[in-house]
Amino acid sequence: MSQEPYQIKTPAIPSGPEYYFTTDSGVDYEVRFGRKQDNILAASIVFGVLNEEFDQDEAGEYVVVNRGEMYRVMATVSSAIQMYMKEHPRMMSYEFTGENRQHEGDGTTQITARTRMFLRYVERIFGGGWKPVISGNTVTVVRTSMR
Numbered sequence: 001m002s003q004e005p006y007q008i009k010t011p012a013i014p015s016g017p018e019y020y021f022t023t024d025s026g027v028d029y030e031v032r033f034g035r036k037q038d039n040i041l042a043a044s045i046v047f048g049v050l051n052e053e054f055d056q057d058e059a060g061e062y063v064v065v066n067r068g069e070m071y072r073v074m075a076t077v078s079s080a081i082q083m084y085m086k087e088h089p090r091m092m093s094y095e096f097t098g099e100n101r102q103h104e105g106d107g108t109t110q111i112t113a114r115t116r117m118f119l120r121y122v123e124r125i126f127g128g129g130w131k132p133v134i135s136g137n138t139v140t141v142v143r144t145s146m147r
Contacts, residue, residue, distance in 0.1 A: 005076040019080040031080040041092040097138040
């Protein structure tokens with residue numbers, strides 16, 4: 001299912017780590033990249049909701065919004081990741097961990113719904129030359145060739 005991404009607000013400095021967008025229903029999202037301390041060519045990807053109305057019980061990046069915008073949100077997250085990749089062409093890996101909701105267990109051995117959703121988009125985001133490696137609830141997408 002192909003969806004048109006929302007308009008993305010890019011960082012003031014093109015190589016910056018934070019991207020923002022707002023859905024049609026007014027939900028504000030952030031897509032953030034963090035470099036690994038032990039490997040500057042590896043980054044963690046975190047994306048989530050910024051609206052205070054969703055912050056009552058869970059951290060914003062792990063909130064379930066459930067407004068029927070999931071596919072367009074994921075298309076926008078995918079676009080933000082691709083924008084970051086274009087600015088950082090030498091990166092060797094990206095890591096995503098989908099945090100658990102209360103009923104999903106501890107996340108050490110089972111893959112959560114968030115991680116499964118991210119996995120569905122790995123090929124669209126990264127294309128050839130990248131391979132997902134799953135460890136517990138973490139997906140590390142590793143470069144297999146320099147295209």
